[in-house]
Amino acid sequence: MTKTKITVIGSGSWGTAIAILLAGKNENKVTLWTRREDFCKQLQNERENDKYLPGISFPENLSITSDLEKAVSKRDVLVFVVPSHSMRDIGSKVNDLIDNDPLILSASKGIEIDTLKPMSQVLADTLDNYNANTIATLSGPNHAEEVGKGIPSASVIACKKKIVAEKLQSIFITSRFRVYTNPDIVGVEMGGALKNIMALGSGISDGIGFGDNTKAAFMTRGVYEISRLGNKLGARSMTFAGLAGIGDLIVTCTSEHSRNRRAGKMIGKGMALEEITEGTNMVIEGFKTTKAANYLAQKTGTEMPITTEIYNILFNGKSPIEGVNHLMKRVKTDEMEEVVDTNMWRE
Numbered sequence: 001m002t003k004t005k006i007t008v009i010g011s012g013s014w015g016t017a018i019a020i021l022l023a024g025k026n027e028n029k030v031t032l033w034t035r036r037e038d039f040c041k042q043l044q045n046e047r048e049n050d051k052y053l054p055g056i057s058f059p060e061n062l063s064i065t066s067d068l069e070k071a072v073s074k075r076d077v078l079v080f081v082v083p084s085h086s087m088r089d090i091g092s093k094v095n096d097l098i099d100n101d102p103l104i105l106s107a108s109k110g111i112e113i114d115t116l117k118p119m120s121q122v123l124a125d126t127l128d129n130y131n132a133n134t135i136a137t138l139s140g141p142n143h144a145e146e147v148g149k150g151i152p153s154a155s156v157i158a159c160k161k162k163i164v165a166e167k168l169q170s171i172f173i174t175s176r177f178r179v180y181t182n183p184d185i186v187g188v189e190m191g192g193a194l195k196n197i198m199a200l201g202s203g204i205s206d207g208i209g210f211g212d213n214t215k216a217a218f219m220t221r222g223v224y225e226i227s228r229l230g231n232k233l234g235a236r237s238m239t240f241a242g243l244a245g246i247g248d249l250i251v252t253c254t255s256e257h258s259r260n261r262r263a264g265k266m267i268g269k270g271m272a273l274e275e276i277t278e279g280t281n282m283v284i285e286g287f288k289t290t291k292a293a294n295y296l297a298q299k300t301g302t303e304m305p306i307t308t309e310i311y312n313i314l315f316n317g318k319s320p321i322e323g324v325n326h327l328m329k330r331v332k333t334d335e336m337e338e339v340v341d342t343n344m345w346r347e
């Protein structure tokens, strides 16, 4: 049997969990690329990623390298799982090394600040033989700690080109990781990136000591706000009711695994953003995404009150309690605002 040769680029928590998931299938031959040679040796010797995903052993079928040329050459699939701020750099490096036509998938969640583009579009900019229609994304309610252990999870692979989405779906799907396809890549990527802002908000609410009602309000008004911007960018509303929308929002706003919710909680307790970033080696995408979404809201004329308040708390020195008070005291409005069907009202 010819095995599907897959390389996962990025050995943080999520890259490691994806590599373990894919290597668990006999028909795949999986390589995990890591930046640093010393860390590569550590992973090869210990057969475990003690730094980012401790306690989960690598399957035999998984090899590790820090040689990018070797990692990229003659691959059937390349999975990019680096922090969003390094996607353009790594995409450009990989472009010079591709020697056949692998399927390309981004599993990162974020928006590039300079261009306001989601990750598939950043990759399309850097990879000469690909465009936004041929690159796919994986997104859904998936914490690495649970996927790595084989705890039942579900996710979405989105790509404009159906055959690409379906091939990747077959490669990723297992009896423990159920994968759906979706042609709405804009919605799937925006859902995955923007929910991190709401997770910061839910964490802030927990940090202040508010209750479940507050968190539910953040999540519900949050998904509405995400849809409003997503629709302006061409996404389908129903995508935000799916796994990459409300599904990911629920897991990130409520889970103890979520770095974004944890960071929000620390902010709610009075810690500054710099203190939090200095104290962790983990990527907290929500900080940069809040900045990018705030620009996108201004650029598209979209009202995003939660994003604006989180932005002011993170970058303009507003206190968390002031931010929440501001949201509570906004001008009264209809729940569905501009989409309300006015014919439903009766005198």
Ligand SMILES: NC(=O)c1ccc[n+]([C@@H]2O[C@H](COP(=O)([O-])OP(=O)(O)OC[C@H]3O[C@@H](n4cnc5c(N)ncnc54)[C@H](O)[C@@H]3O)[C@@H](O)[C@H]2O)c1
Pocket (backbone or CB within 6 Å): 010, 011, 012, 013, 014, 015, 016, 035, 052, 081, 082, 083, 084, 085, 086, 090, 107, 108, 109, 110, 142, 143, 144, 145, 281, 282, 283, 284, 285
């Ligand atoms: N952790 C999860 O459960 C999870 C789930 C779904 C999606 N994601 C997304 O996956 C992406 C990666 O997150 P993660 O959780 O694996 O990260 P992580 O915080 O666990 O690890 C960060 C990784 O990025 C590497 N890194 C840092 N700067 C880099 C650079 N300039 N170039 C290349 N690599 C660099 C680090 O060496 C490390 O391997 C993020 O966009 C995140 O939102 C994470």
Ligand SMILES: O=P(O)(O)OC[C@H](O)CO
Pocket (backbone or CB within 6 Å): 109, 140, 141, 142, 143, 196, 199, 248, 251, 252, 257, 258, 259, 260, 261, 283, 284, 285
């Ligand atoms: O740990 P977080 O907050 O970065 O969230 C990770 C994933 O996006 C959850 O699906």
